[in-house]
Amino acid sequence: MSSRRTPVLALSLAGLAVVAALAWYVNREQSEGLKADRPGLAATVTATGAAAPVRVEAQTVRALALADDVAAVGSLVSNESVVLRPEVSGRIAAIRFRDGQAVERGEVLVELDAAVQRAELQQARANLTLAESNFGRTQDLFARKFVSQSSLDTARAQLEVARAGVALAQARLERMQIRAPFDAVVGIRSVSPGDFVKDGDALINLEDIATLKVDFRLPEQYLDRVRRGQVVEVSSDVLPGERFNAVVDAVDPLVDAQGRAVRLRANLDNPDGRLRPGVFARVRLILAERSGVLVVPEAALVPAPGNVQYVYQVVDDTVRRVDVRTGVRRNAVVEITEGLSAGAVVVTAGQLKLRDGAQVTLADAPSGVALAAD
Template sequence: MKKAIILSIIGLIIVVGVLAGIKALQIRAMMAQGAKFVMPPEIVTSAPVQSDTWESTLSAVGTLEAVQGVVVTAEMTGKVEHIAFEAGKRVAAGDLLVQQDVSVEKAQLKAAEAMAELARINFERSKTLLPEHSISQSDYDNALAKLTEAQSQIDNIQALIAKKTIRAPFAGRLGIRQINLGQVINDGQAIVSLQSLGPIFVNFLLPQQQLAKLRNGLKVRLRSDALPGQTLNGEITAIDPKVDAATRNIRVQALVPNPKEQLRGGMFVNLTLVLPQAEQVLTIPATAVLYAPYSDSVFVIEEKKNAAGKPAGKAVRQQFVTLGEKRGDFISVKSGLKAGESIVSTGAFKLRNGQGVIVDNKLAPEFKLAPQPAEG
């Protein structure tokens, strides 16, 4: 009985050993086959590393401000007798806006004019009699003083009438009316906003480190959400001589044409300041970059050679790069690439280092420095 058990155990060990050997041979064969396996070439699009000249720019967010803007107010207390403007309309300098009640002043003016006329007649008589020594010099001086006083009284009343005749101080566009006909308005009370929107100012801040690059006349480009797809051009007109002690920023002002008055004071805009110095850069399509926390990289397309040193198709080499500014569909490369090298422009995410590729640019996208969105 014991002998049978021992023989069974030995037989089982032999069977297990044979199976293990067969499995080991299978695993070795699979490993050898995997070592010889070559990934099939991937179809990709390519783009050259280009040397380009980019204008040097600074970006900022600006606030628009009217070249001239004021809230027209009353200088004197009085009842609104006539409103001569329409809200939102354009007015010229000197146009009548509001006429307050001046009936009392007009009556006073008539009386003053009558007194002035009497004073003038007395003065003319005194001027005739003085050479004949019919009146004294003091009587003549008194007649002249009364004429001057009467004339100044007329000027004073006319000034009061002018203050109650409210006119536009400059040409511009009116805002919303804040008074009503027949209302008694007090001195300093707001009547309507008046803004000159022909050209318009844009104010923006730049770090003090950029001060040496700034000067009047530099070009600026504006974009606003209120004007999608449009770019407006202007130039710097003033640089504040003082740097803000809290932020270490310097305030800059530019003047931008606004012929259609589409820009309004208080709006914010995205601003690009164009510096006179151009910058030489290497550019690649932004879609070619594999972004990663440790380092960004691209795949460079190179000729692959066989064991005999002869061309055997194309393969890719992963190259880490240092990136710079992005403009449109392109991004600048500070280091890692050379001008003229060919890189994978799309589909880089599916590649690995050393993989064979087939370049097919039939469906390659068109990369632009200033792409425009397609119209819907």
């Protein structure tokens, strides 16, 4: 029985040896073929077994001047705005302006029919002439002791009444002319010559737009950081891409209890009249200017669990993980308040391939962070 098993065992062992040799040969051929198809694969590992350097992009941390600011929305308001209304009733005799015309202070815009007022003024002047004559004669008679002191006083009083009558008639006549109270641009009228208007009826609006006011609100937590004289950048959809500088002129002492906001007003020069009252405005209030602020591109930051952020800093062709604290963000850059110093080189692209201590090569020479001074 034992003699029969010996040849079978020998044949089995020989078969296993042939199968093992065949498997080794097939694996060798596949490996050689893979290397031929992907010649770069073998290059990823060095002769010592270390990983090849990872190609990354990097930029240099720079110290720049940065402005602390807050954004808000507001409205443009005329520097001066008024709706002209007559003080007395009357019929419009003439309109002395064109719609949208620029007018000067004191210029007559609307005249009401003043025939009655002119007649009253003429009558008052005649009474004044008579009173002056009577007073002159009374003075002469009093000097010659022909009239008493009482007669002289009466004549003097009548003269003063006549003078007041002229002034009153003159004032009534002037009220029939409606004048511009300040340099402005008139609006679009809704009345015509011949219309009868009552006292208080709206005739035309006047807007002083050479200077505009910018009204906006900020949350109450900024109350101790706002003051007169701060610079405000104003932009509007009516002039896309353009910015205008204004200056804070007033801070409302009353905080709105409903919205918990403080109201501010800034003055904006508008000599060309390109902006108009009532326009929606975007406002950027510069609270303070800081110099030496360290900034890096937002792309350099890598988030980690626990609300942690870090960057890969390049040191002698090796990356080192550095946890950082950030500040304000603007224009795709972020302020670094802790963790880095000016001149450090940080990776901005390729972080997914990295680990702490990995070897790297830079795709380009590190460049500085571009940020316009705000």
